[in-house]
Amino acid sequence: MSSLCPFAKLASAGATCPVKSSSDNKTTINHTDDDDDDNEKTGNANTDPRVVPPKCPFGYDSNTFKLGPLSCMVCHALLHQSSKCTPCSHKFCKACILRFKDCPLCGADIQGIEPDDELQGLVDRFIDGHARIKRSHAAGDGEAASDNKTKVIYEDVSMERGAFLVQQAMRAFRAQNIESAKSRLSMCAQDIREELKSKQDNQELCSQLGAVLGMLGDCCRTLGDAPSAITYYEESAEFLSKLPKKDLELVHTLSVSLNKIGDLRYYDGDLHSARSYYARSLDVRRSAAKEHSAVASQVIDVATSLAKVADVDRNLGNESMAVEGFEEAIKCLENLKLESGEASLEQRRLSVLDFLQKQLDDK
Template identity: 80%
Template sequence: MSSLCPFAGAATGGGVCPVKSDKSSAGVCPAKSDKSISGVCPVTGKDHGSEHKESTGHAEDKGTDPRMVPAKCPFGYDSNTFKLGPLSCIICQALLHESSKCKPCAHKFCKACIERFKDCPLCGADIEGIEPDTELQALVDRFIDGHARIKRSHAGGDVEAAGGKNKVIYEDVSMERGAFLVQQAMRAFRAQNIESAKSRLTMCADDIREELKSSEDNLDLCSQLGAVLGMLGDCCRTLGDAPSAITYYEESAEFLSKLPTKDLELVHTLSVSLNKIGDLRYYDGDLQSARNYYARSLDVRRNAVKEHSAVASQVIDLATSLAKVADVDRNLGNRSAAVEGFEEAIQCLQKLKLDSKQANLEQRRVSVLDFLHNQLADK
């Protein structure tokens, strides 16, 4: 799964992207305080209302539209300050998914996480059985719902009536909610709790789809949805559900194809999605379909190199795509085209000069180059 947060470029409120900067190790209570909620953290019981005023209170005093109601999580958390706590699983370090309780010790984990253990990871007691904790899972679900967009009607004199109803203004926290869900999904994915990751990403994708209904040409939303769909494809691929993975990758490519090629991260995500479809077709024995997807990815990377010829990673990506197409050509019996593709890839990498600060890229360049030479030796 990509480490790129699709919400990083549009983070709200000047907050740090929770995917690229995860401060979950800090032992600070994430409680926030507003007029509708007591300043007491529901987890620790500590009052941090004064801290919240110091960190966020000024933003509400300067030029805020009085008709807009700032969106608040009903539990007092936000996506940038959420810490590991009783709503999380200590195994995957993400929000609980299918919360389950060990018997007899009663410690609680995600179902998929605890099923891999014979002894409780917390106390070491033998696990005699596990049972669902529906009350705790309902609490987690309400916590997630608390990050939904909040809507309020106009309160000023410029109310626009439509069918006798006030026009509704949405306080848009979708970026924050989306980044939060992606963060939780990536934690779960890294810990092999794939169903949890898939669940969070599906929520995120549904949120973005809803927004796109009224803003079809919003490039930020298209890029976010494209990245999230690619992650969902990774989840399905890991679960062995190739047809669903292909569907998600294809939809990801559809949205990412609408975007300008200036953002190299998004170009890379698009080409990777196309290559992953090609891989799945290849393993399924459909070589011609695999070649079509590899060729599309190759075209994307050729265009990227034309515009960013000095970016070493793009050149290595181009060589990789050339190798994929050449490999399929060889398997299809077109050996001359295969040799031509391998040789072009070798030339790209031999021309690439890297300095000492690019050791990781140099290692990758040498690895791909060795692979290409071996392919030619086997021709």
């Protein structure tokens, strides 16, 4: 699953994307002029002195969310299918606690696991209300907000909620609580679909939905549900293919979704279909590399796609085409010059180059 937040572009000026800040991937998302204009408009709207920016009814937003009574101490995400251990009564996600024989908090033997519907109901209300409320400026702090005279307006789903749901999904996914991650991403996708009903041509929403659908594909793939994974990846590619290829992260997400479909087709034995998707990914990456020839990662991506296409060609009996593809990929990587500070890219370049040279040795 990608560690890049599809909502990062909507972060306010100076703010840190909640997902990017908690991830290991430090890739920077490029902003277009249109994105800057959108941020300016958002900023102007938020300066209205009569309105406080959308906040969770419990006082949290995606930048301040902390582990607490609504969180699982195993996956560090909001509880999903809340379950209580007996006899110690400590509470975790069902999928998380089923991996243990002793309570992770107190060490007591787990004699049984019971659903905690009341706590899960509270978690669900927390998620449902998150970032949907705007309070009048007169409400002031949280104590004033509880005043019966305070006017509370429920707004449409905000992008803050989307970033929050993706953050929770990624925490759960990293901890192998895949059902929890899938649940949060499904909510996020549904929110964006609702927004798109009235904003069908909104490129930012389409980009976000494409990224979230790709993450849902990763969840299904991890769960062993290849047909559903392919469906999500194909829908992700459909949305992303319609967008201008200016943003390198968008291009990367699109090419990865196409490659993942190719991988699943490959493992299923449908080599012709696999090659078709690998070739589409290669075309996307070639175009990006032409426009961004100075970006080393694009060249490595092209070489990787060439290797995938060539590997299928070899399995289909097209040895001459396979050798041609491997040799082109090797040439791309050998001509790539990296700076001394690009150690991770150099390691990746050498890894792909080693694979390619072995393929030629095996011809």
